[in-house]
Amino acid sequence: MSAHKVAPPPHSPPPPPVEHCKGVNGLPKVVLRESRGSSAEVYLYGGQVTSWKNDHGEELLFVSSKAIFKLPKAIRGGIPICFPQFSNLGSLEQHGFARNRVWNIDNDPASLPTNSTSKAYVDLILKPSDEDLKIWPHSFEFRLRVALGPGGDLMLTSRIRNTDAKPFSFTFAYHTYFSVSDISEVRVEGLETLDYLDNLQNKGRFTEQGDAITFESEVDKIYLSTPTKIAILDHEKKRTFVIRKDGLPDAVVWNPWDKKAKAMADFGDDEYKHMLCVEPASIEKPITLKPGEEWKGRQELSAVPSSYCSGQLDPQKVLQGC
Ligand SMILES: O=P(O)(O)OC[C@H]1O[C@H](O)[C@H](O)[C@@H](O)[C@@H]1O
Numbered sequence: 001m002s003a004h005k006v007a008p009p010p011h012s013p014p015p016p017p018v019e020h021c022k023g024v025n026g027l028p029k030v031v032l033r034e035s036r037g038s039s040a041e042v043y044l045y046g047g048q049v050t051s052w053k054n055d056h057g058e059e060l061l062f063v064s065s066k067a068i069f070k071l072p073k074a075i076r077g078g079i080p081i082c083f084p085q086f087s088n089l090g091s092l093e094q095h096g097f098a099r100n101r102v103w104n105i106d107n108d109p110a111s112l113p114t115n116s117t118s119k120a121y122v123d124l125i126l127k128p129s130d131e132d133l134k135i136w137p138h139s140f141e142f143r144l145r146v147a148l149g150p151g152g153d154l155m156l157t158s159r160i161r162n163t164d165a166k167p168f169s170f171t172f173a174y175h176t177y178f179s180v181s182d183i184s185e186v187r188v189e190g191l192e193t194l195d196y197l198d199n200l201q202n203k204g205r206f207t208e209q210g211d212a213i214t215f216e217s218e219v220d221k222i223y224l225s226t227p228t229k230i231a232i233l234d235h236e237k238k239r240t241f242v243i244r245k246d247g248l249p250d251a252v253v254w255n256p257w258d259k260k261a262k263a264m265a266d267f268g269d270d271e272y273k274h275m276l277c278v279e280p281a282s283i284e285k286p287i288t289l290k291p292g293e294e295w296k297g298r299q300e301l302s303a304v305p306s307s308y309c310s311g312q313l314d315p316q317k318v319l320q321g322c
Contacts, residue, residue, distance in 0.1 A: 017119040020105075023050070024069035030105075030146075032120040038152030040120075043075065047103035047124045047144050050078035052154045052301070060241070060303050062177040062275035066266045074099040076266040077177045077275070079156065081144070084136055084170035086252075086283045087199070092136060095175070098126055106143055112157060121147035138168035154301045162289035169288040173252060173281035174299045176243075181236035183255055183273050188213040190230035191251065196221040197284070215276070218257035224284050226251040232278060238306045245280040247297035252279035 015033050023029035023043055029050070032040045037055035042048065052060045063077030074080050074095070083098040084090075106125035126142040133139070143159045156174060180186050189212050197203045199220035208223070212233075230251055232241040245251075254277040256264065261272040280299045287295050 018122055027069055030122045032122060032146065032148045034118060034120045034148045034150060034152060036150065036152065038148055040146065040148050040154055042122055042124070042146050043069075044103050044105070044124065045069070045071065046075055046080055046099045046101070047126060047142075048075050048078050048080055048099065049146055049154070049156070050075060054152050054303055059179055060301075062179040062271070064267045064271055066268055066271075068266050071102075072100045073266065076264070079177070080175040081158070082171070082173040082175050082279075082281070083142065083158075083160070084138075084140075084168075084172075086171040086173050086281060089171055089283065095173075096170075097132060097135070098142065099175075101126060101129075101132070103144070109143055109145065110159075112145055112159075118148055118150050121145055138162070138166075139164040140168070151302070155298065156300075157296065157298045159294055159296050160287075160289065161294040162291050165291055167288055167290045169286040171281070171283045171286050172248070172297060173250075173279045173283065174248070174297075175252075175277060175279045176299070176301070178232055178241055178276050178278065180232070180234050180274060180276050183215045183276060185235040186215060186276055187233045187235070188230065188253060188276075188278065189233060190227050191223045191253070194223045194226060196223045213253065215255055218255065218260060220254050220256075221252065222281070222283055223251045223253065225249050230278060232276060233306060235306075240304050240306050241278075242302045242304065243278060243280060244300040244302075245298060247295065248280040248282050248299065249285070250281040250283045252277065252281050252283070254279070 017033055019031045028044045030042045039053045041051035043050055050063055061078050067076040069075055080099040082095040085092040085096040088094055103124040103126045106123040109123035124144045141161045141163055145157045147155045191213055192208055192211055195205060195207050197205055228245055230243045256272050261267050262269050289295055
């Protein structure tokens with residue numbers, strides 16, 4: 001008799017690829033999920049990615065335990081967007097205002113070519129308010145797409161259009177905070193032998209010497225005319241981040257180290273050991289847009305096991321995408 005046969009439990013539906021919900025302090029955020037398990041979170045505050053997890057649920061970005069999710073302080077970690085000014089290179093506040101404005105969902109994004117079948121993406125838009133126009137008198141539309149690829153890659157595409165009647169110029173960076181096991185075990189490949197401006201030496205211009213970039217003290221450098229691919233090798237985690245970028249010739253490398261860490265209210269004293277910023281940017285040569293023109297800048301992040309390259313931390317293999 002089959003009277004006692006228990007029906008199999010109903011399958012719970014898979015979580016949606018895009019979910020709009022509330023984050024810290026009730027701030028609106030969007031969660032992206034890919035079917036194999038990777039995920040990302042984007043706050044409308046700052047248009048800022050604050051989480052990127054692989055399909056094992058491991059966090060790949062650094063966000064400070066002391067981050068303040070409250071206007072007007074930018075969120076410390078994830079991927080703040082520096083626009084229309086990087087650092088203090090102009091009359092605006094440090095890193096411009098895009099990172100501490102509330103962005104909107106863009107329900108009518110002008111079409112972007114998609115080369116992926118993923119539905120896990122969101123389009124945001126930032127337009128200047130009347131107050132913004134007083135401090136930076138240029139009309140623009142900034143469209144940001146954040147997308148997760150089927151393999152868990154995180155892609156950010158920025159499109160900035162001049163909707164003004166006169167040209168304007170800006171500098172830009174994706175201020176990406178990577179999570180690393182131990183900064184002293186990390187190497188960056190792809191920037192060796194390049195020229196850089198050293199923020200710790202009055203932006204003086206120097207040429208990088210030696211093989212790879214390793215870390216044993218504070219670093220704050222703007223590498224110039226960098227290749228489209230940069231790798232961060234985390235020896236202890238046996239993980240390599242590969243950064244691919246387009247439209248962004250420069251790359252900032254920043255770690256505040258112990259003294260600066262202590263001086264930052266929204267950053268833990270020892271957290272510098274577990275983060276590294278590598279920031280695809282356009283700084284040395286500001287971008288100029290004529291009325292009606294649009295600029296596009298992209299960064300694509302992947303995290304691969306270092307053993308992916310046959311167990312060798314061979315930078316050339318990583319950079320060639322073996
Ligand atoms: O503290 P923030 O305004 O977020 O800036 C954090 C850092 O951003 C960049 O990496 C700059 O090159 C650094 O000079 C700066 O200290």
